[in-house]
Amino acid sequence: MITAHSLTKHYGATTAVHNLSFEVPPGVVTGFLGPNGSGKSTTMRMIMGLDAPDSGAALIGGRPYCELVWPLREVGGLLDAKAFHPARTARNHLRWLALTNDIPLRRVDEVLDQVGLSSVANRRAGKFSLGMSQRLGIAATLLGDPGVLLFDEPVNGLDPEGIRWVRHFLRGLAAEGRTVFVSSHLISEMSQTADRLVVIGRGRLIAETTVADFVSRSGRGTVRLITPDLAAFAEALTGAGATVGDGDGASLTVEGLSAPQIGDLAAREGLRVHELMPITVSLEDAFMELTQGEVEYRPTTMAGAAAAGEGE
Amino acid sequence: MTQAIQAAPLGHYRFKHVVRSEVVKILTLPSTAVMLGLTVVAGLLVTGLVTNAALHHGSGYYIGFDPTQEALTGLIVAGLTGGVFGALLITGEYSSGTIRSTLAATPRRPVLLTAKIAITAAVMVVFCELLSFVAFFLGQAILSGGGAPSASLGSPGAFRAVFMTGLFIALLALMSFGFGLIVRSTAAALAAFVGVVFVLPLVMRGISRGDVRYLPTNILVNSVMSTVHQGPGGIVQPLSAGLGLLLMAIYAAIALAAGAVLFARRDA
Known part of the structure; x- marks a missing residue:
């Protein structure tokens, strides 16, 4: 379970995230949807403890990220496909990661196998294609067998086969009872991968609902x-x-x-x-309808309504 | 979650886990072997050339001759490459994005940074001490082989000079690590390091000649490496070796402390 409580983050005069509250429950894939620059990555970085919110809090199982006792055994995060040193081999990248959280080193080969990188495990990660880098990033999230997983734009730059693989993979993780939070600016992608949606625009909550409900309500x-x-x-x-x-x-x-x-x-x-x-309105149409113009931003949940009401 | 593949051990991640992982990080980067190998080759080459050039002079040449300092000249090269190595250990994480993986794995920043600094210090101290002693013995072998005055570790001040030179280079690398932590970019960190260590002495000489002795390079050459205490030209009395090393430790500590404060506060 991930909980965001009134997260707010400014970069200089720019408000990246404003008074954002939502929950990500276990057992389903929750899509984090918003146009580019809407604050998705910033929010995920705050959840992962990389950026500190100006106010509010992001909690994982009730605790802030930096208080997790074995972070990699509790949360797997893929925020950046290239968060490794290009000169290090894939296996060595996972080895040092495993050591930080006292994870048995046999897990390194297990996760490499799981994402299909076993044959290139000893190649320098800098030589990897974007798709292979994404797979290495996904392998890293699985090392500690965590119950909570975050993926920021995991299908960016993947070929159709890779996209299908990620989609299947995310749904599998959720089916095992894990909390899966995946961001995308691709609505079509979310409509096929996610069960629930957290929709934001300009750093504010627009909707927190199921995919089906989001479509039907907007239609x-x-x-x-x-x-x-x-x-x-x-x-x-x-x-x-x-x-x-x-x-x-x-x-x-x-x-x-x-x-x-x-x-x-x-x-x-x-x-x-x-x-x-x-006539079912596509997720895309629903999204466009909800986000046309800044004044149109309206939260559609009670929590969001209270939050955004005082915000503007 | 329904099935856990392994049960999490009791307790939480600690300093020792971060240290193990940081050691693997250093060992699995090709640049480590390249930088340290280059340091050994270039350092010993300089020592060899300098001591060889000191052979076969008239007896007047050897008045005030300091065989220890001659042999340790190669360590100035280590001062440069060691500084590059120290900066790269942290800026490499930022330029590659590894820092985000690191912080996700070990989010308690004070623990992480303490481990990183401890590892950098340990690697550099061991490496620089070894190189310093090897350079000393190589230099003395060349000097005595060529009939020039030479020293042994038992000569007055020799052991102190060799030992402190190793420590001094390690402190230079730590100061460079501190610069890297502050600016988070390899190019900027190296510019700062080279600026302070190699350019500042030249500039300072034109401004306040007497204060040059407080600069790292001058401390290294005139206070730490030398066993014959008379300033070059006898104009400026250099600092004592102990005071010089202490001052360098303070410089490194300031750079690291400033970097640590920023590291704890800044978004990654």
């Missing part, structure tokens, strides 16, 4: 209806209080009534339905 509840009885149906729908838009001559787009309500209406009125289809 306008539009339903597409294909019917031969266009005119009669439009009249009935309008009569029932819906807003009806023209489709391509064979369909209608309906707002204000759900698909079941439209189906019931059709049965009552004896109108023919050929197709009835709720």
Whole structure:
């Protein structure tokens, strides 16, 4: 469990993170979504104890990072794919890391195997491609078999196969009951990897919710209806209080009534339905809608509402 | 978490864990062997050339001749490469990004930094003492082989000079580590180190000739390495070896303390 309590961080006159509170529960993948420069990395650095917040606190299992007794056995963090010395071999990088937390050295070969780097373990890490570097970074997070894992943009620069591997891997970690917090500015990526979302913009919380809820709440509840009885149906729908838009001559787009309500209406009125289809707004659309313009930033959770209400 | 692969040991990570890891870090960097190897080769080469050049002169040449100091001249090279080595131990972490992995593994910064400084000091003291004694023996062998006056460790001040020269170079490396900690960039740290150790004496000479003796390079050559205490040209009385070494320790401590304060406060 990761908890952020009213985190605030300024760099000079710039506010990187403002009054940010959220929770990351175990057992699911929580996506940390926001445009580039929205404060995701800063937040993760504060969770990892690398940057000190100006106010507020980030806690892991109730404690700040610097008070963890065996940090690598409790938290695995991949904040930067290149956080190793280029002249050191992959194995030696993991060896010194293991020694810091009294982790048995056999774990080094185990995690190298787990991420598929065994064959290049004795090569200098500086020669690695970005994808291999990411894998080495992931191997480092697994060394201490931690219950909490953080990944900052782990699929950046990966090829499609690598992306699929990371996605599968993150979900596997969460399925084992671990807390998995993964940031991305790629909405499509998050929609396939994450169960829950913490969405921020300009350092402020926009939403803390599930992926499904985020999409449905942001969608306008539009339903597409294909019917031969266009005119009669439009009249009935309008009569029932819906807003009806023209489709391509064979369909209608309906707002204000759900698909079941439209189906019931059709049965009552004896109108023919050929197709009835709720239009799911993509995560991307939902995101764009929520983040258009600074004034549009509105938290959608109670905690966030209280936090941002006093913030502006 | 459902299954732990291994149970965490009791207690928490300690100084000894950080020390073990820092030792592995130093040993697994190719630059360690390169820097230290270069220091040995260049240092002994200079000692060999300097002592060889002191052979076959008329007897007047050897008035005030200090065979110990002649033999230790090669250690000035170690002062430069040792400084580079010391700075790289910390700036290498910043330039590569390793520092973030290090702090994630051992976030208590005072423990981490104490271990790093202790390791740097231990490596440099052992290495510089060895080099200092080897240079001394090499120099004396060349001098005596060529019939010039030579010294032994039993000669007045010789052991003190050889031993303190090793310590002094180690302190130079620690001061450079401190610079590295302050500026966090290899280029800037080396500029600061070379500036203080090799450029400042030249500048200072034009400003206040009497104060040159307080500078690291002058302490090294005139106070620590020499056993014949008469200033070059007899103009400026150099500091005593003990006072000179103490002053160098204070310089190193100031650089390290300033670096430590910044390290504890700054974002990584």
